[in-house]
Amino acid sequence: MTDIRENWIFAEKSINKINSATFQLITKMKSISEIPVTVVLLESQADSFENEIKQYGPDKILTVKDDELDKADDVSVASALSGLIDKFGTPISFIFAATTFGRSVAPRLQAKLLTGLTADCLDLSFEDDLLVQTKPSYGDNIMCEIVIPDFKPQMATVRPNIFKAEKVFDDTTKIVEINDLNWDKDANIQITTHVLPAKTDENLATADRIVALGRGGKQDLNNANELANKINATVGVTRPLTDMDEFDQSQQIGQSGETVAPDLLINLGVSGSVQFTAGIENANTIVSVNTDKHAPIFKQSDYCFNGSSEDFLKALNKVL
């Protein structure tokens, strides 16, 4: 297979829109790549998501138009991407968002291509053509830099909301349309319809304001809900609270939950473990409430209230 001097990004689609993590990856790759950045987009004949993607300034978009592939499952998508590499050559790197879909497609493609993949990266950089992939390890206590010197494409999945997406205002993106890609259809699975998850209005990853409850704040759920309603915030939790009936895993913030980037984050009874703080690095203003004045969360907070979450919530709800 021939090598091509390009870095590729997989454009992930949620229902009827491009996942914002794709735009974040384009901005990041454009800032570190000295060679062209190409976005791979699979879409139906009627769609034109390339118009949205090109606002973020990739050098090229490979648009595969195929109504069947648009509805394909992760096994078939991996097959199609492998077919695309057969057709155009092996890029230097191929990057996916570390979403549920990206985490499923990327390793399937890696196995087909017999190359290396680093999952769940927090940062990327290049040393010439070598992609340096930074990811947390040992319970997030250290950051590892991983490289794949001997195989291509160098593959990585990157957590959403680590990088900021920025639109650009030049119109130089080249769009290449492909209408004849061969791919193996997975005969075992047929996707007949896409259904939006029930809680799209409370999506933590894109929420502007979050009230986060920890073990020290769980008894104040009613007051916390009242505050969240008043300031139009989404409620998130630390991992231990996902064992309670009131919460589920989709509300968990942190290393094994959501990475969030709100304008305002209010932590109530959250100690500030590294696994939790790994998910809040891009929050803008952090307010934390804790009865322990030495709680680690205070080190990462802009405003600290050393006291009980009950006192804090009652006082704040009263003035709002």
Ligand SMILES: Cc1cc2nc3c(=O)[nH]c(=O)nc-3n(C[C@H](O)[C@H](O)[C@H](O)COP(=O)(O)OP(=O)(O)OC[C@H]3O[C@@H](n4cnc5c(N)ncnc54)[C@H](O)[C@@H]3O)c2cc1C
């Ligand atoms: C592989 C792995 C992955 C993990 N992933 C995640 C993850 O994604 N997200 C996550 O959150 N955790 C994760 N964890 C768990 C993590 O290590 C911590 O156990 C967890 O974050 C602690 O949650 P907490 O802060 O709610 O509880 P605690 O650590 O028990 O802290 C409770 C805090 O509340 C304070 N407090 C007590 N009473 C009050 C009160 N009345 N008012 C105000 N403050 C009070 C206490 O002083 C304390 O600081 C993971 C662990 C592992 C091993």
